[in-house]
Amino acid sequence: MLDAALIQQCADPSLKPAIVEQFIERAGSRDPLAITVRSGNRVVLVPKPKTPEEALALIRDNLGRNTVRVGITQYPAGLGIVEAGQLKPDMVEPCENIRMGTTLFAKVFRVVSKWYGNPTAKEVLPQVLDDAVIAWQTGYFEGVAVFRAEDPAQEKIARPATADSEESENRTDLNKDNAAAATVTDTGASDPNKAGMRIDLSGIGSRP
Template sequence: MLDAILIKECADPSLKPAIVEQFVDAVGSPDPLAISVKSGGRLLLVPKAKTADEAMEIIRQNVGHSVVRVGLTQFPAGVGAKDASELKPDLVEPCANLRMGTAMFAKILRIVTKWYGSPQSEEVFPQIFDDAVYAWKTGEFEGESVFQAEDPGGVVTEQPSSVVQRDAQTRADQPGEPAASAQSKVQDAGIRIDLSRIGGQH
């Protein structure tokens, strides 16, 4: 659970606080020093960093030949950097990581929103959000690298001010059929198994 003050002071202002929280829940880590390293689609085990310096050392060792995600937002380390020496310790500083991560995610949301034809309805937002989260995790949307892509500008589709419910959850919350009607359907079903061969000739 992200601190409301951290969101207010550090997150990209174009995203509503509920969306920032949902984004970090979906892709992030509660540990500001968390590092995940993937190579060839496989997650590599790296030592757990105890300090920002240790974290930066692990990041520098792996950036360039692996996909390295860092901090609260699991920001892709090395995006836009020509060399590992350009990486700054603010990658693992909670406020800076949240600022960079939410600014990048807002850009991805704008890319996805534009692809959808820039709808202005709140109902479309959950689908756009899910696609943007998927793009964040994979680094691609419609075959384009989202982290390097140009920001199309414009606004993100109308964001609900409360956290968006997933479709599956919504369906799960809807009451099922009452037991009585389910029971009567069973009785009305009739026999479905062909029993005519039983007791026939051997």
């Protein structure tokens, strides 16, 4: 069992501690230096690192050729990294690994939850968690590459901005119309031949 204080201190706050515990229990490792290397569906046997330096060297040797998972959360080491030199040593540090891993898993959980219609019923949540763990292990859910997918949380933030943008655009158009009307009125005032109708006569003759 992972130390509860470590989860409280390091895990993504959007995930409940119970979910973090289950996530690490089912998809992670108790060893901060655990390195898992896969080539397709085949696990590649590698020497067990004894120090963070050995772990990073092992990651660098396999990155780009194989899928490499690292540390307590079995974080995907190559995510967002173009060159092995971009690897950060704190990737195998327990707290930082939990922070990185749970932040990414929280996004995966939201992607899966959105597919289910963002359910709130307790009976459905275990299935969502099951699928989220499988998605974490495989990198895919319903054909979507979950690690690179757009975070549903960001979509919710973007929508109001879009609405504000549309409202601002409407206000801009309205201001343009008002400005055009004002221009016509000003022009009419200075040129009698172009003056618009000042008095509404359309109602004359229609009254009994």
